[in-house]
Amino acid sequence: MADFIQALDPSKLVLVGSAMSFVTSVFVAPVYNLPIFLFGMLAQESPDALQSLKAFTFMLGGSIFFDVIWLSNNSQNWFIKTITILILILKLPTVLAFATALRQRGASFSGLGVRGNDLSGATVWSMPGGFTSFGGGGRDGYQNVEDPAEGPKPLSVPPQPAQPVPAPAAPGAYQTV
Template identity: 65%
Template sequence: MADFIQALDPSKLVLIETVLSFATSAFDAPVYNLPIFLFGIYAQENSEAIQSLKAFTGLVGGSLIYDIIWMAKHEQNWFVRMLTIMILILKVPTALAFVTALHQRGAQFSGLGFRGNDLSGATVWSMPGGFTSPLGGGARNGYQTVNDPVEPPKPTGGAPPTVNAQPTAPGAYQSV
């Protein structure tokens, strides 16, 4: 079965389904199929669009259920019904071919953004301005971390400090 799915050409499947959806769009047929497959043509041709491929694959898989519900609630003539059933049947290998294409491009197909079963994600984060998480240690790029105490500036041989001077952290921004 896996060899059959890998042998499928996703671009031809999407093109066939786009043409069938266009043919049924003038009649009483699911209106969401044509926009989904037009988006699929874009997603398939754009090689850098991994997110678009994921979105299209999810839309095709989800629209399988909507097709069944739509056909149960609406009456169609026999020819348009046959074309709608053909589109429904072709959605299964299309979704499987796009999942295979995503795996070949190295993408993980999970809607929540987790890597497989790894729910922990990154453990150390940093904020702009050099503030780091309690898990990360030390200062970064001359900034102090949140947990480090503020050291007052050391006097230099120049002018004595004024009465209103406030201590600043090394490398901190100062207003003029």
């Protein structure tokens, strides 16, 4: 069984799944299949995108459960139902082939990549303005969220002496402006 899984080409499996999902997208069919398979096509092209391959593998595995629910709740044309069942059957070896490919690239599925309470890791995204999620340096002169605040900066212009305050006018007197 393991030799059979290793002999499968993940790129061809995801291409066939994309084509079959594209055919059913015109009809009443699960709307999530085509985006998931298209994401898989993009994820499998990059050799160093382990996080994307993990996400695709988990989404495709989860969509198997949703396909079973969708097939039990919807009645549609026999042709579309047959293609949807074929897509469901195709998802099983595709998930196994991608899981094998991930293991060969050194990825692990234990704990979904989270080690205990340690959520730190490589920065996957950064917020606008240079605030990053975890680690990394600020950009464009902005300070990272976890960096300590700097002390007060000295003024570049010396302060001007205070201007004398004029004495208030006597009550009832006229003032000229």
